[in-house]
Amino acid sequence: MLYRKRRRDASRSYGDCDYDERARAMKKWDGFDGAILGPASIWNGNTRVEVLVYDGDAMRDILMKRDSMSMEDAREFIEYNLEGAYIGEDTPVIVWTNDLYWEEEE
Numbered sequence: 001m002l003y004r005k006r007r008r009d010a011s012r013s014y015g016d017c018d019y020d021e022r023a024r025a026m027k028k029w030d031g032f033d034g035a036i037l038g039p040a041s042i043w044n045g046n047t048r049v050e051v052l053v054y055d056g057d058a059m060r061d062i063l064m065k066r067d068s069m070s071m072e073d074a075r076e077f078i079e080y081n082l083e084g085a086y087i088g089e090d091t092p093v094i095v096w097t098n099d100l101y102w103e104e105e106e
Contacts, residue, residue, distance in 0.1 A: 026052045027090050029082055031066070035059040037095070044089045056096040 026039065035058035041050050056078060063074035083094055 026050060027087055027092055028052055029054065029059075029092055032059050032062060035062060040093060042093070047089070049090050051090050052092045054092055054094045056094045057098050059094065 028036075032054060035054045035056075037053045037055050039050055040053045041048050043049070059078055059082075060071065060074040063069045063077060064071060067074075069077065078094065085091065
C-alpha cells in the first residue's frame, strides 16, 4: 500500500510551513482522514492549486467497516457522492491504487 502512517510527533516540512498547517487549509472529505495519501499541486486553468489526495481503496474499506456497506455499495457511494462532487477549485482528488484495467484479447 502506498499510504504509510507517520508518527504523531514526526513533523514534515512542506513548502514554507509545517505540513499539518498546510493540510488543514485544504478541503477534506469528512470521515476519511485515514485514507489521505498527502497533498498534491495541480493546475486549474492557469492557477496552481493545492489539494489533498485520497486512496479510493482505503476510503472504500472505511465505508465497508464503519457503515457495513458491501464492496460494490461503497464503491458506488464514492463514485456518485465524492468523485462526482465539485466543491470548488480545490476539490480533493481520489486515486484508485489497486484498479486494474482489463483489455479484451482480440
